[in-house]
Amino acid sequence: MVATILVGMLCAHLLCFSVMFWLVSKRLHGNKMGMDIFAMGNLLLGFAYVLQLAEGGPAWSLVSAVNHTFTLAAPVAYWLGAMRFFGLPAPFWRPLLAVAVTYSAAQVLVQWSLGPVARYAMLSGMSALLFLAMVITVVHGVRTFAKDLYAEMVFFAVLISGICVLNALKFMKLVDGGLDALQMDGSFQLVFYIYMSSLATVLPPAIIWLVLRRLTDALRNLAARDPLTQLLNRRGLSEALQMYFNSRKAVPAYLLLVDIDHFKRINDTHGHQIGDAVLRHVAEVLRGAVRRGDLAGRIGGEEFLIVCLDSDLHGVRLLAERLRSAVERQAVHTTGGAHPLHCTVTMGVSNPFAGAHAFEGAMQEADAALYRGKAAGRNRIEWPQIAHGEPPTPIVGASTT
Template identity: 35%
Template sequence: MDPFTVIAMLAIHLLGTAGLLFLVWRLMPAAPGLAAWWVASGLFGLAYLVRLVVGMEHGDGVGVAADSLMLLAVLRFGDGVREFTGRAAWKPAATFIAWALAVSLEAAATVAFGAQGRYTVLNLAIGGLYAHLAWTIAVEVGRQPRPLRAPLRLLALLMGGLSALTLVRAHSLFADGMAVAFHGPLAKVYYMYASTNAVVVGLTLLWLLFLRLNGQLADLAARDPLTGVLNRQGLDERVRRHFERPNAAPLTVMLLDIDHFKQVNDTHGHATGDAVLMAVARTLVSHLRTGDFVARVGGEEFLIGCAEGAHPDDAMVLARRLNEAVGQLQVAAPGNAVPVVCTVSVGVSGRVASRADWEAGTRQADRALYQAKADGRNAVRPAVVSHAA
């Protein structure tokens, strides 16, 4: 297959991928990385079209301008990867400096050595950027949720392969001149790989987006929409996952109830009541330790799973800390200059060593909570564990 046809196919693949990603972006404008990805694919496809129009081996200003689009495309693709994975994005000034430096070096090489200098510098720059992308993605594999790891590994492999071929091509151009740019075995392998890579990368990005969206939907289904903590469904799943781990640590169940919450709603309105619930939930989450979790299990009732600590009374220490922290809250009430304060009653279970004991532990915490309320509320009470429990 002649070089013109292969590069035309590559341009079509890139523009087709850009169009597909653009359509998905229109439906999911907030999807992380998607806007950068469709722009990057479109810029790359446009650059190849310009090459086909002006002639692939010319080293004039139009060719350098087309190459600058390629460099910008790789930088934008990297921005999308960093946005998707949650890494800190490059500052616009840093991106511009990297782009301007590469374009300036290529322009200088074009003036000094013509098309050979232009393509050598371009391939060195793009190959280096691909290598950095492959490394960035590989580092992120272990930091991302398990379902995302397989497509990220594939993406890192694709970028790594493209980097290696591009750098080999740069060396070949430097050593052998423009004769190997579009003719010979290396040129055929390079452009066939790049054309196939454009299709596979586009599908891999859609795979990543689907998995991320699916995870977000699952997370939404597992969380209380008002407070953002686990709901009952999410709680069941969290407990199941905890006890399925090898050598799972025992848990302590805490049931926490906002005192006189109905009075808050009746006096200040449901909007203020919602604000109180959200403030209490934020306070609980901010004070939990690694391995602990919190769920809303009733109108004003929260359940906390407390991972076993180094000392037997860690759960009671945490319960008292939560009781004190909530008691210090001051929640603004619309139309009322005086903020709303609230207290909580907390019941703490005994040690729950397995999933089979979870319901028994919850009943223990419930009885302890009832005792805290009977003792005047704003109190923490441990369960009285008996063999009958």
């Protein structure tokens, strides 16, 4: 009786949260973050438990076969939904239908050749393997695509490990004791249903929390980036610098102010659409040329900014020339343009600065150097008038003071 009540509560939780996930997915226009697939997973598992109640006990019937297929298809749906949540391309209907058809055929084969115990043991064993694969995926995600959700992923890994262990134990009990292990009010089944009911209560709100976390991060990222180039804006740069200089390994940084030469002439001659294409092109060149860990931003108009972290004067010199030559060398291909467009940039470099509070001072130094570079002919790198250490050696294609 107790187990039947637990399974009934489990059905209610799964089906109610299936509706909630579906409603959330309808609000997420474009990227649904896998919520529609999570809804399908809950729906499949909820109906599987409804069919189990209707079945009344272990037996070979159409209801039992559909119950087993739904039970195995549910974790597959959760797995595919999780992949979509993390932005990984994952088809849904084709693999889900392939699993359903294959497992249905396997049930018939095992039932006729090995009997009902083997069929129920197959479900527990396959479920244990699926959840083990999910745990491995989560652990891998903590180190790769889900680094920003470390605590949440560890939490999910622990919970999913519990389902994996319980299914593995059920498999062994079925092999040792036969169908008696599936008695509804047996101690093991009670523990199993209590754990599953707890998961059905805890996991759905946790998934909603992950969605809210991702939406909040997306809004924060949107507020910190320039919409045209997707580089950091002034706010994003300030926040990133604050985080960097608050770390124990922070060393003085250099600031490079980058200005597109004769950008007003480009806009006036070719139009604002071409001007925007030039801005996006320069942003892409800068993004590809800077080192990992450096900060790249657009601070307005045709002005860009690079902050070199963990570098010395020689490294900054090499980076600045790499950026300047890359912009000069790579043409801007525009739609409808008869010939590719070339542009150049002038850069002003600051003295090293050792804190977020010194950012504005470094900006002023780099801005003064930039204007000297413009006055000296453009397409050059201009260094601060008073630099710490030896000035860089002039190299081909660049100018220094």
